[in-house]
Amino acid sequence: MHSTPTDRRRGEATRAAIRAAGARLFAEHGFQDTSVRDIAREAGVDPALVIRHFRSKERLFIETMSVEDPARSIVEGPLEQLGEAMVAGTLARSDRAKKVYTALMRAADHEEVRDAIARANHATVIAPLARRLSGHDAQLRAALVSAQLNGLLNTLWMIEDEAVTRVPTEVLITEYGRALQVLIDG
């Protein structure tokens, strides 16, 4: 009937194990190629518990595909060189951040994933950047800078277009940074 303290503690341990397994497997193999049964096996629990605790594979994915490493810092620094700084700061992010970004983008078939992506973009890039911009259409220009940045990341991390992946990072920072700077300057 009632859940005892022991029950609750066991449940929390199970939840944590499932979450850890999901965080690892989704980042490594993506949403589609990671099955609920894979996660259960990695967590050492019954497959039914994955759904029981997280309601659906999709919800576990969204809850799991996030990074503590805050991207907020990429909109800091002198405004006059922020374009380059944003590209450099993004390309220098952790390996996990790249994998999470890629996994999210490649799962954009799912509406709730798209919403999560949009929310993350606003929270980590658009809103803090818009606060720093002056001049006309600050909000819009911030959103377009975010779109630009995502364009580069998609080419580099999601599509992995060889024409761009083999270019030295410093060149990308200089060239693409100039393009961002135009919208930052307004």
Next chain:
Amino acid sequence: MHSTPTDRRRGEATRAAIRAAGARLFAEHGFQDTSVRDIAREAGVDPALVIRHFRSKERLFIETMSVEDPARSIVEGPLEQLGEAMVAGTLARSDRAKKVYTALMRAADHEEVRDAIARANHATVIAPLARRLSGHDAQLRAALVSAQLNGLLNTLWMIEDEAVTRVPTEVLITEYGRALQVLIDG
């Protein structure tokens, strides 16, 4: 034993019906939400024939998700205003072109789809643009312009971020066109 003319004609008609059904359903509902059985029903054909004729759902998707409406024209016009022209030309593309783009991007979980996207980018944007650019790193700058453009399209069509979708097209053309122009000018 041997295939009669009647056999061959029947087979071609079946193939065409499956292709047409796939072209419609994939564009409308995406890769994931369109089942092989849906396509077979729409085509008035046995589900096994879909695989028999196209080897896999993924191959039918890639073969089907293309547009005759050539995007090549978006890299034409005076170089000094090509940035704006590219944005304008892209945003003015057919409704089918938008749906195909969205369907492809949302199916990027599949490696062969990513390859198809990269090939399309090179054939329709990067290569023809690189041919027109002069100065340093023409090939790279063309690839980065393509990345920028895809960034806008992803925000607009794939993620459908409201902060950008509700902005008037003319504003997007002016603002984002300026950013493209920087890399076009070099």
Next chain:
DNA sequence: GTCTATACGACGATAGAC
């Protein structure tokens, strides 16, 4: 050769017993 019928193994998710 085209097609029909049937089946396989894996999937996400659920009901109900403990």
Next chain:
DNA sequence: GTCTATCGTCGTATAGAC
């Protein structure tokens, strides 16, 4: 909270009729 058994659906393969 956990586990077993199972459901309906999926992409795909194939045997055999025409």
